[in-house]
Amino acid sequence: MVVCHCNAVNDREIRSHIESGATDAAEVADRCGAGARCGSCQPLVERLLAQFGLEPERARETVAA
DSSP states (O other), X not given: OEEEXXXXXXXXXXXXXXXXXXXXXXXXXXXHXXXXXXXXXXXHHHHHHHHTTOOHHXXXXXXXX
């Protein structure tokens, strides 16, 4: 499923980046661009992070910084 329409990033790509070490939304954005433009996909990126046991709150704070 496409998560980030701005950068054409799907959930498999985001999961792959999380599995290879991305620990928050900022790292996901750096690696594939998801969440780096308009931010409307941010809740989905946070849900994917949460599926791996990573805290969505930490992800939100990192992106805001």
